[in-house]
Amino acid sequence: xxxxxxxxxxxxxxxxxxxxxxxxxxxxxxxxxxxxxxxxxxxxxxxxxxxxxxxxxxxxxxxxxxxxxxxxxxxxxxxxxxxxxxxxxxxxxxxxxxxxxxxxxxxxxxxxxxxxxxxxxxxxxxxxxxxxxxxxxxxxxxxxxxxxxxxxxxxxxxxxxxxxxxxxxxxxxxxxxxxxxxxxxxxxxxxxxxxxxxxxxxxxxxxxxxxxxxxxxxxxxxxxxxxxxxxxxxxxxxxxxxxxxxxxxxxxxxxxxxxxxxxxxxxxxxxxxxxxxxxxxxxxxxxxxxxxxxxxxxxxxxxxxxxxxxxxxxxxxxxxxxxxxxxxxxxxxxxxxxxxxxxxxxxxxxxxxxxxxxxxxxxxxxxxxxxxxxxxxxxxxxxxxxxxxxxxxxxxxxxxxxxxxxxxxxxxxxxxxxxxxxxxxxxxxxxxxxxxxxxxxxxxxxxxxxxxxxxxxxxxxxxxxxxxxxxxxxxxxx
Amino acid sequence: xxxxxxxxxxxxxxxxxxxxxxxxxxxxxxxxxxxxxxxxxxxxxxxxxxxxxxxxxxxxxxxxxxxxxxxxxxxxxxxxxxxxxxxxxxxxxxxxxxxxxxxxxxxxxxxxxxxxxxxxxxxxxxxxxxxxxxxxxxxxxxxxxxxxxxxxxxxxxxxxxxxxxxxxxxxxxxxxxxxxxxxxxxxxxxxxxxxxxxxxx
Numbered sequence: 137x138x139x140x141x142x143x144x145x146x147x148x149x150x151x152x153x154x155x156x157x158x159x160x161x162x163x164x165x166x167x168x169x170x171x172x173x174x175x176x177x178x179x180x181x182x183x184x185x186x187x188x189x190x191x192x193x194x195x196x197x198x199x200x201x202x203x204x205x206x207x208x209x210x211x212x213x214x215x216x217x218x219x220x221x222x223x224x225x226x227x228x229x230x231x232x233x234x235x236x237x238x239x240x241x242x243x244x245x246x247x248x249x250x251x252x253x254x255x256x257x258x259x260x261x262x263x264x265x266x267x268x269x270x271x272x273x274x275x276x277x278x279x280x281x282x283x284x285x286x287x288x289x290x291x292x293x294x295x296x297x298x299x300x301x302x303x304x305x306x307x308x309x310x311x312x313x314x315x316x317x318x319x320x321x322x323x324x325x326x327x328x329x330x331x332x333x334x335x336x337x338x339x340x341x342x343x344x345x346x347x348x349x350x351x352x353x354x355x356x357x358x359x360x361x362x363x364x365x366x367x368x369x370x371x372x373x374x375x376x377x378x379x380x381x382x383x384x385x386x387x388x389x390x391x392x393x394x395x396x397x398x399x400x401x402x403x404x405x406x407x408x409x410x411x412x413x414x415x416x417x418x419x420x421x422x423x424x425x426x427x428x429x430x431x432x433x434x435x436x437x438x439x440x441x442x443x444x445x446x447x448x449x450x451x452x453x454x455x456x457x458x459x460x461x462x463x464x465x466x467x468x469x470x471x472x473x474x475x476x477x478x479x480x481x482x483x484x485x486x487x488x489x490x491x492x493x494x495x496x497x498x499x500x501x502x503x504x505x506x507x508x509x510x511x512x513x514x515x516x517x518x519x520x521x522x523x524x525x526x527x528x529x530x531x532x533x534x535x536x537x538x539x540x541x542x543x544x545x546x547x548x549x550x551x552x553x554x555x556x557x558x559x560x561x562x563x564x565x566x567x568x569x570x571x572x573x574x575x576x577x578x579x580x581x582x583x584x585x586x587x588x589x590x591x592x593x594x595x596x597x598x599x600x601x602x603x604x605x606x607x608x609x610x611x612x613x614x
Numbered sequence: 615x616x617x618x619x620x621x622x623x624x625x626x627x628x629x630x631x632x633x634x635x636x637x638x639x640x641x642x643x644x645x646x647x648x649x650x651x652x653x654x655x656x657x658x659x660x661x662x663x664x665x666x667x668x669x670x671x672x673x674x675x676x677x678x679x680x681x682x683x684x685x686x687x688x689x690x691x692x693x694x695x696x697x698x699x700x701x702x703x704x705x706x707x708x709x710x711x712x713x714x715x716x717x718x719x720x721x722x723x724x725x726x727x728x729x730x731x732x733x734x735x736x737x738x739x740x741x742x743x744x745x746x747x748x749x750x751x752x753x754x755x756x757x758x759x760x761x762x763x764x765x766x767x768x769x770x771x772x773x774x775x776x777x778x779x780x781x782x783x784x785x786x787x788x789x790x791x792x793x794x795x796x797x798x799x800x801x802x803x804x805x806x807x808x809x810x811x812x813x814x815x
Contacts, residue, residue: 191747191749192747195739195740195746195747195748195749195750196738196740196749196750199749199750199751199752199753200752200753201753202669202670202753205670205671205749205751205753206671206674206675206749207670207671207672207673207674207675208670208671210671210674211671211674269669269670270669271668271669271671272707273668273669273673273707273709274707274708275673275674275712302618303618310617310618310621314621315621318618318621318622318625319621319624319625322622322625322626322629323625323629326626326629326630326633327629330633330637336641336706337702337703337705337706337707337708338644338647338699338702338703338704338705338706338708339644339699339702339708339710340640340641340644340699341706341707341708342702342708342710343636343637343640344637345708347632347633347636347637351629351632355629388624388628391624391625391628391629392628392631395628395629395631395632396632396635396636398636399636401712402710404679404681404682404685404686405679405681405697405710406679406696406697406698406699406701406702406710407640407699408640408643408644408699411636411640414635414636415636473685477685477686480712481677481711481712481713481714482713482714483715485712485713486713552686552687552714553686553687554687555687555690555691559691559717560743560744560745560746562714563715563716563745563746563747564745567747570747
């Protein structure tokens with residue numbers, strides 16, 4: 137930064153307010169486009185997810201076409217929710233937060249708008265290719281690499297817009313959310329481009345595959361979702377985050393350990409033992425960033441939990457943050473050889489993955505959208521009740537889903553380990569839990585559909601004009 | 615140094631370090647892996663079958679990796695000897711898998727060498743394995759009044775075949791089964807085979 141730059145970390149309130157409005161205005165178009173797209177992908181992805189789950193109850197349904205076989209429907213589900221819903225809403229969140237946090241308007245919003253269109257084009261072509269049978273055949277990297285070129289360009293445009301905004305900042309201090317956003321913008325292009333190089337084969341490719349696969353969560357979804365939680369918990373409570381130094385510890389330990397986690401997906405596999413041990417160690421070390429973040433959030437919240445009744449944003453974000461702690465500790469335990477021996481190759485992993493992407497990241501994202509969207513469309517969410525339904529359906533759905541699959545996975549793994557039991561025992565034992573999974577999945581789908589409907593209402597500015605935010609009217613105890 | 619640079623360079627450094635440890639060093643270590651003498655490259659029709667396996671997403675329910683006896687009952691189930699890096703030199707994309715909704719397939723060709731069994735199982739898994747949750751792959755077959763020249767007829771148990779018709783394997787089913795039958799990793803490999811011309815791990 138040149139010496140001429142004006143830093144002003146604590147402007148007078150009226151200046152700060154005007155700047156926030158200007159920041160929101162500058163980012164309005166791209167952020168809304170990312171959010172609109174994300175909500176559509178959420179519904180599409182949820183429908184495919186439920187279809188995939190129902191395939192276990194009705195394996196003879198929809199068997200007339202290759203496009204409708206389990207292996208392809210599941211892939212569309214994963215990519216639509218991970219890159220479409222979570223990816224696009226997280227980017228929208230980042231593009232919205234950064235101008236506010238660095239107190240500078242978004243640099244060239246047109247770049248971010250183009251990025252959103254490119255990202256959608258990538259997914260439409262990529263998922264069309266998967267349904268038609270053209271795939272790279274690697275988990276989390278199914279979209280064919282020539283099509284991936286589109287998202288590299290789109291991601292690049294978005295990163296330019298965000299990084300240049302930060303370069304033109306008017307604050308000297310960097311809030312922790314900015315670190316996470318900056319880092320994710322650096323990490324994702326590197327891991328994504330590396331993993332897509334068509335030069336690997338055999339077990340080496342398996343290592344690259346899972347280095348990427350876990351980092352898509354650890355170095356993209358997680359840091360951006362945490363950036364949202366770090367922004368909104370203090371924001372809604374109106375008090376600063378408890379400890380600056382704890383957030384520093386959390387950030388750098390996450391950067392260092394999470395990036396080394398990936399190979400725990402191959403425990404027991406035909407790879408050099410030191411490689412797997414490295415990832416197990418790093419997975420256990422994840423306790424450090426997770427505990428740092430959890431303690432920081434908790435001590436910020438202490439004594440103020442009643443605010444959860446009056447702020448949908450806070451309720452969703454705090455629930456997601458608590459689940460972050462649970463799912464991360466579960467992940468550390470899962471990486472231990474003794475535990476992994478049972479649950480590897482079972483539904484347990486599927487339960488864990490959903491607890492992470494839905495219970496942690498998506499709940500936080502819902503909370504973020506409940507705050508941001510009214511400020512961009514200048515219209516409050518029309519219905520308190522729909523938000524409550526969304527919250528409880530999401531929470532009940534994910535709870536049923538995860539408890540059912542983790543139980544199923546444990547029993548399935550125990551059955552598989554016992555060679556005196558026929559393999560089919562490990563299938564039969566999961567069946568009732570897979571029905572429960574379809575029930576939990578249905579609740580999540582209904583919750584998501586309610587959210588999408590409500591989102592449509594608010595962006596169309598339907599319902600009565602409200603001067604107070606949702607859940608804040610007297611007697612509106614949620 | 616300002617904070618922007620600290621975060622930017624720090625982020626680059628951590629991810630490059632992870633890349634170095636988890637990707638680059640294994641790359642160097644695995645450069646010396648040679649195909650074992652007992653492992654043959656896939657024939658064209660098997661490769662075409664492998665492509666069908668990949669595109670249909672078999673990976674999401676079937677692994678291709680046998681774990682050591684210390685780490686599970688794979689061997690005791692008859693799934694074969696533990697797998698080693700040299701078993702995979704011809705595999706791209708790799709299909710090691712992370713799920714065993716169905717059994718491991720590293721040696722399915724040895725365990726279930728019957729072409730007729732595979733056709734019937736793909737057409738209706740529950741005809742061969744009661745209780746199976748595998749989806750039926752009806753679209754890999756066609757139903758005809760009469761078999762034509764060169765058709766491979768699927769031999770189905772009574773009650774499964776459409777009455778008065780024959781079920782014929784489409785080309786994609788034929789190559790897919792070629793691939794499944796080629797999945798046999800029963801030659802010596804690993805440390806036990808080292809020195810006898812086996813791999814180098």
